[in-house]
Amino acid sequence: MKRTILLASGCGFLVASAALIVAHFVTAPAPGHVSMQIEVKPAVMTSAYKVYANRAAGDGRYWLAKIILKNEGGRVLENLETSFQVPGHIAWTTPRKHPALLPGQTAVALFYPRFPDSVASKTTNTTEQVEFRLAYDGKGGRHEESRQVGFQMRGRNDMIYTTLPASEVVSAHDLYENTDLLAAFVTPDDPVIKYFVQQLEQKVLGGTGVGAGADVEETLRFMRAVYAYWVASGIVYAGTEGLPERSGDSISMIQHVRLPREVLVGQAGLCVELATLFASIAQAAGLEPVILTTEQHAYPAIKVGKNLIPIEATAVGMPGRGKGYGAASFEHAVRIGQANLQAWLQGRGESVIDGKVVMQPGMPIGWYDIAELHQQGIVPPELPDDPVLKQKIDDTLAALLGGRRASAQAETPPRQAAQPPEPGVAGSAYSDPRGHFVITIPAGWQAATMPYPAMPALALQAMDRSSGNGLEVYVFEGAENVYGAMSVIQQAIGSSGGVVRFAASGTATLGSKSFTRFEGSTYFPATGSGTEWEAYARAADNLTFVATVGTTPGQLAARRAYLRQIIRTLRVRA
Amino acid sequence: MSKHHPFARLALAGIAALLPVVTAAMQQELPVIQQDIEVAIDRLGDAELSATFTLPAAQWRLWNQTYGQNEYLLKRDFEHQFSAVVLHDFKLERDEMNRTATLRMKGAATAEYRGNGTWEAELEKGARGTRVSDTVWQFSKSTVEGGAILQQTFRVSLPKGARDAEQVNGEFGVPVLRYTLRPERRSPWLLLGGTVLGVAGLTLLLLGLLRRPARA
Numbered sequence: 001m002k003r004t005i006l007l008a009s010g011c012g013f014l015v016a017s018a019a020l021i022v023a024h025f026v027t028a029p030a031p032g033h034v035s036m037q038i039e040v041k042p043a044v045m046t047s048a049y050k051v052y053a054n055r056a057a058g059d060g061r062y063w064l065a066k067i068i069l070k071n072e073g074g075r076v077l078e079n080l081e082t083s084f085q086v087p088g089h090i091a092w093t094t095p096r097k098h099p100a101l102l103p104g105q106t107a108v109a110l111f112y113p114r115f116p117d118s119v120a121s122k123t124t125n126t127t128e129q130v131e132f133r134l135a136y137d138g139k140g141g142r143h144e145e146s147r148q149v150g151f152q153m154r155g156r157n158d159m160i161y162t163t164l165p166a167s168e169v170v171s172a173h174d175l176y177e178n179t180d181l182l183a184a185f186v187t188p189d190d191p192v193i194k195y196f197v198q199q200l201e202q203k204v205l206g207g208t209g210v211g212a213g214a215d216v217e218e219t220l221r222f223m224r225a226v227y228a229y230w231v232a233s234g235i236v237y238a239g240t241e242g243l244p245e246r247s248g249d250s251i252s253m254i255q256h257v258r259l260p261r262e263v264l265v266g267q268a269g270l271c272v273e274l275a276t277l278f279a280s281i282a283q284a285a286g287l288e289p290v291i292l293t294t295e296q297h298a299y300p301a302i303k304v305g306k307n308l309i310p311i312e313a314t315a316v317g318m319p320g321r322g323k324g325y326g327a328a329s330f331e332h333a334v335r336i337g338q339a340n341l342q343a344w345l346q347g348r349g350e351s352v353i354d355g356k357v358v359m360q361p362g363m364p365i366g367w368y369d370i371a372e373l374h375q376q377g378i379v380p381p382e383l384p385d386d387p388v389l390k391q392k393i394d395d396t397l398a399a400l401l402g403g404r405r406a407s408a409q410a411e412t413p414p415r416q417a418a419q420p421p422e423p424g425v426a427g428s429a430y431s432d433p434r435g436h437f438v439i440t441i442p443a444g445w446q447a448a449t450m451p452y453p454a455m456p457a458l459a460l461q462a463m464d465r466s467s468g469n470g471l472e473v474y475v476f477e478g479a480e481n482v483y484g485a486m487s488v489i490q491q492a493i494g495s496s497g498g499v500v501r502f503a504a505s506g507t508a509t510l511g512s513k514s515f516t517r518f519e520g521s522t523y524f525p526a527t528g529s530g531t532e533w534e535a536y537a538r539a540a541d542n543l544t545f546v547a548t549v550g551t552t553p554g555q556l557a558a559r560r561a562y563l564r565q566i567i568r569t570l571r572v573r574a
Numbered sequence: 575m576s577k578h579h580p581f582a583r584l585a586l587a588g589i590a591a592l593l594p595v596v597t598a599a600m601q602q603e604l605p606v607i608q609q610d611i612e613v614a615i616d617r618l619g620d621a622e623l624s625a626t627f628t629l630p631a632a633q634w635r636l637w638n639q640t641y642g643q644n645e646y647l648l649k650r651d652f653e654h655q656f657s658a659v660v661l662h663d664f665k666l667e668r669d670e671m672n673r674t675a676t677l678r679m680k681g682a683a684t685a686e687y688r689g690n691g692t693w694e695a696e697l698e699k700g701a702r703g704t705r706v707s708d709t710v711w712q713f714s715k716s717t718v719e720g721g722a723i724l725q726q727t728f729r730v731s732l733p734k735g736a737r738d739a740e741q742v743n744g745e746f747g748v749p750v751l752r753y754t755l756r757p758e759r760r761s762p763w764l765l766l767g768g769t770v771l772g773v774a775g776l777t778l779l780l781l782g783l784l785r786r787p788a789r790a
Contacts, residue, residue, distance in 0.1 A: 006782030013775025020768030029760065055746055061654040068660055070682075076757065099689025102757050105618045106682035108658045170644065177650075 029074025031139035034101065036147070037068040040130055043152035045160050046122045047259070048184035049115040050379050057377030058180060064151065065111040065130050071101040080136040082109040086128055089115055089153075101136070120381035123155045154254065156381065159185065159272070161253040169483060172295050175253050175504055176365045182291060182298075183373035184380050185257055185276040188283035191385040192261040196393050197284040200225060203397055211286030219287060219304050223311060224330045226281050230316050231327045233396045237314040238268040253503050261383065265392050272298040274313035279370050289370045292344055295362030295506040299340055303369070310337030312359070349506060362506040425565045432459055436475045437545060440569035445469075455492050457485075468552035469559065470531070471566060476544040482516050482537040485544040498530075499523045508536055511571040515545075521553070532556040536567055541574035605630045606723045614731040617758065619685035619693060621659075626676040633722060634673040648677065658696065659684050691757070694750040695730070701749055703730075703741050711739060711751060 041064055044052055051057045052064055065084060071077050081095035090113055098107050111130065133146045154160065162169065162177045169175060187193055201209045210222040229235075255272065260280040263269040269277060272293075278300040279289035288303040292310065301310035315333035317326045328336070336358055339351035344364040351359040374380075427442040433449075436459070441447050447462035463470035476485050490500040502520025509515070515536040523530035533550025547570050549563035550556070556563075609627040616622075629637060641648050649664050660682040667676045685695040697703070703713045706729075713728040732739060736755045744750035 003782050003785040003787060006778050006785065010775045010777070010779030010782055013771045013778060015775075017768045017770075017772030017775055020764050020771060024764035024768060027764070056748070059655045060657040063657055066657065068683075098687070100687055100757070102618060102687065105687065106620065106660055107686065108660060108683045110657055168650075173647075 029103065031073050032071050032075040032077035032101070032103065033073035034077055034080075034134070034136065034138075035070045035072050036134065036145070037070075038132065038147055038149060039066040039068075040064065040149040040151050042163055043154055043160055043254075044113075045154050045156075045158055045181055045184065046115070046119040047156045047158075047381050048181045048378070049117075049119050049381060051181065051184055051377060053112055053114040054377040054379075055110070055112045057379075060110070062112070063110040064113045065132060065149070067109040067111075067132055067134070069098075069101060069107045069109065069134070071103050071105050074103050075139075076103065077101040078137045080107070080134065083133050084111040084113070085131050085133075086113055086115075087131065089113075089119065089128065092133070095133075095135070117382050119153070120156055120383065122153065123157065125155055125158070126153050127151070128153045157256050157258055159255045159257040161255065172363060172365060172504055172506070176293065179293060179366055180368065180373060180378055182272070182276070182293075182368055183370050183378040185259065185272075186279045186283060186289070186291075186370045186374075187260050187276075187380040187383060188280050189380070190259070190261050190280065190284075190383045192264070192383070192389045192393070193280050193284050195390050196264060197281055199393060199397055200229060200281075201285070203401060204229065209285060212288075214287065214304065216304050216307055216309065219302055219309060220334075222285060222287070223282070223302065223309065223334075226278065227311065227316070227330045227333060229397075229400070232400050233267065235263070235267045235269070235274075235316055237274065237316055237318050238270055259383070261386070261389055265389050271314050274316070275300045278311065278313050283370055291368040291370065292341065293365045293368070294340075294344065294349070295365060295504070297340070297359070297361035299337060299361075301337065301341065308341065309334065310341045312336035312340060425569060429569075430460060430462075432473075432475070434475075435573060436543065437473060437547075437570060437572045439471070439473060439547070439571070440566065441471070442469075442566060445471075457488070467559075468531070468555070469563065470550055471563075472548045473570070474544075474546040474548075476546075477542065482539050482544060482546075485537060485539070485546050486518060486535065489546060493522060497524055497526050499525065502535065505534075508567075510536060510568060513538060513540075513572060519556075522550075523553075534560070534563065534567070536570070538572060538574075543572075543574040545572050545574070605633070606725060607633065609724065609726045611726060611728045612731070613684070613695075613728065615685050615695060615733055617733045617735075617755065619687060619695075620680065620682045621684035621695075622678070622680055623684075624676055624678045626674065628672065628674040630722070631673065637675075652679070656681065658686075687757075688752075691754045692752060693736075693755055694744055694752050696744060697741070697749040697751055699748055701728070701741075703751065705739065708732075708739070709734065709736050711741075 044064060048062075052062050054062070067082060069080070069082075078100050080098035080101055082098070083093045083095040084090070085092040093111070096109060101107055111132075113130075127150050129148050129150055131146060131148045133144065135142060135144045137143075159182065160178050162175050164174055164177060201207065204225050205222065210218050214222070255270075257276070258266065258269065258273050260273075260277040263273045263277045275291045275298040279291055282289040282300070282302055290301045290303055290308065291298055292301060299310060299312055299314070301308050312328075312333045315328035315336055317328065335353060336351065339353045339358055340361055343349065343351045343361070347364060349360060349362045350357045351361060425440050425442055427440045427445070429438055430441050430447065431438050439460070441462045442464065444466075445462045445464045447460065449460055450456060450458065451461050452458055457474045457476050458472060459475045460473040461470070462472075474485065474489060476488070486502060490502070493500050500520060500522050502518045504516060505519040506517045507514055508517045515538045518535040518537065519533075520535065521530060521532045530553050531550040532553050532555070533548045534556070535546055535548040537544065537546045539545075547567060549567050551559045551563065607627060607629060609625060611625045612623070614622045645666050648666065649661070652664075653661055661679050662682070663678075663680045665678045667678075669675065685693045688694055697713065698715070701713045701715060703711045706712050709732040711730045711732070713730070715726045715728075717724050730751060732753050733755060736753045739751060739753035741749055742752050
């Protein structure tokens with residue numbers, strides 16, 4: 001009997017044992033499985049190549065590639081290694097080790113590329129690849145995966161103001177979200193800039209420098225000398241330019257910005273170029289420069305303790321345009337700068353002196369403390385010495401000191417004060433048959449209603465063939481998206497062989513309704529013809545209006561006031 | 575723009591840039607802003623974060639001007655600032671009557687597993703922490719941001735079972751909170767129980783077989 005009990009118990013225990021062991025294996029978790037999500041910046045600025053290499057710059061936001069790894073399986077993945085390369089520029093990086101990725105755990109691998117110094121001399125745009133490699137121990141041994149994603153490497157003179165996808169751009173601030181990198185264009189350590197400052201201090205300021213701790217008076221003396229050199233040596237304001245380009249799936253506002261050494265020797269600059277040049281010179285002298293930006297403008301200022309001394313660098317003028325566009329005095333340049341700063345602080349788009357509007361820089365965008373940004377790792381490229389440029393500085397200074405003193409200053413009225421008279425708009429009112437809008441068509445212009453069946457949104461086109469001035473009004477029904485409407489127009493003209501470029505340039509009120517203003521150009525490479533234009537867009541009540549006024553290339557600045565008179569007659573229903 | 579910790583941005587983006595000018599123009603005593611930030615890290619290194627702040631009237635107006643109609647901007651700012659973390663589930667609660675707001679979000683990969691049970695969570699530069707308990711650390715910081723004195727208190731809760739927490743310099747020279755927490759392993763009881771039962775069964779079977787059958 002006992003034997004039977006022993007045998008039965010043994011069998012029962014063995015069955016239970018087998019059941020538990022089977023249960024152990026049946027309920028075993030699934031093998032580890034890694035999912036990868038890859039993000040790559042659409043474009044990098046080679047002028048900021050040192051910034052991208054610095055994990056600490058901008059709190060780490062300037063990575064080129066970001067890989068998000070997640071273990072979607074039930075077992076631990078071990079010995080993960082991630083590495084990157086940019087063929088032709090950066091060899092495979094030393095693998096970064098992740099000892100384990102637990103079930104459900106997420107890990108992030110960021111790539112801060114160390115481009116060689118040679119990219120700082122790159123002047124063209126190229127499409128490059130970033131390659132990513134992942135290796136890990138999983139089921140069945142070592143696994144390896146690799147991916148490759150393209151990005152644009154811009155030339156050293158390209159400033160990318162935003163890298164946001166078009167769908168994310170809803171305000172002027174969005175268009176300038178990447179503008180901290182402007183600090184990479186301020187080059188106080190450039191041997192050419194340092195040499196210029198040294199020469200200025202020796203030959204113009206009588207051997208006295210300024211430097212940290214300079215008071216307001218000393219700072220103004222230095223600023224005056226710099227400004228006087230600019231005026232006397234013929235540095236001029238070269239007008240505005242800001243062209244959006246499509247980069248991957250992003251609309252990027254990219255501007256060609258020359259390095260300060262190029263502006264100093266080339267003797268002409270856009271507002272932003274004159275601002276970065278002034279800031280570079282000031283910082284090289286030991287001062288603390290700041291650059292303020294608005295929707296359409298940039299200007300420098302110098303921090304002196306708790307004071308701020310702004311200067312309108314473009315007040316050097318555009319003498320080539322004739323009377324009224326000459327250089328303003330240093331005092332007036334500072335005064336305009338103060339008016340700009342006041343408008344900036346008060347959130348206004350117009351700078352006023354003695355009740356008179358002297359500039360329309362647009363709404364405030366940003367404040368860039370250059371020393372602070374440099375300290376954060378947003379630093380300029382390494383620039384080689386250039387004896388030829390130094391010689392040009394020597395020659396210019398010798399010519400100035402031999403003849404006119406650098407302290408000579410033109411006292412002509414500021415450029416900003418000189419506006420051509422605005423002729424009135426004599427013509428006839430045009431009413432849209434659907435009742436969407438009314439606008440005055442100037443006398444002598446030829447008008448056509450819905451001239452292109454393929455583009456039904458184009459409700460009106462009018463043109464003066466003698467001057468090349470023209471206007472167009474588009475109405476998009478059933479949609480409320482200003483940028484979307486601009487893109488549709490861009491694509492429609494693109495399909496006809498035209499190249500359309502534009503950038504938001506502020507807001508405007510027409511008949512009590514607010515519009516987004518764009519400035520742009522259209523160019524037909526096949527015929528060599530084109531226009532420069534301003535567009536005014538508004539979206540409301542399921543309608544989007546885009547009205548453009550334009551003229552022949554190179555004439556927009558001169559005819560802007562007249563064209564704006566025409567657009568001011570526009571009244572829209574929504 | 576000036577650099578700000580994301581929680582500082584949370585309260586002050588849009589006005590921070592005005593700081594030097596405002597102070598120059600006004601030369602007045604700066605208001606004090608208190609921010610309380612809670613970070614609760616779980617066993618996988620993921621975290622739930624919340625930040626609560628109350629602003630003076632002027633700062634509240636400016637903050638609303640920046641984020642009032644575009645709360646997505648907050649998300650974007652945070653994503654820029656926390657590049658190594660995967661942020662999701664943002665939620666902003668505003669109490670207009672008291673000019674108070676609370677932003678909540680989740681952050682995967684807030685702490686990174688470094689092997690051998692060691693985890694590291696990155697801290698802000700210059701942060702100095704105090705150990706409150708085995709699993710709770712508190713950090714304080716006071717800075718001038720956006721025309722105000724910003725006093726921040728960070729309370730970091732580590733997962734249950736975490737031990738040996740200490741503030742050290744991490745791989746990239748930034749301070750990290752390092753702690754030990756062994757990853758959970760699968761319970762071996764089924765296998766162990768099965769083995770014991772198997773051994774016992776075999777023993778009983780062997781004993782039964784060795785015993786002589788009873789005589790009829």
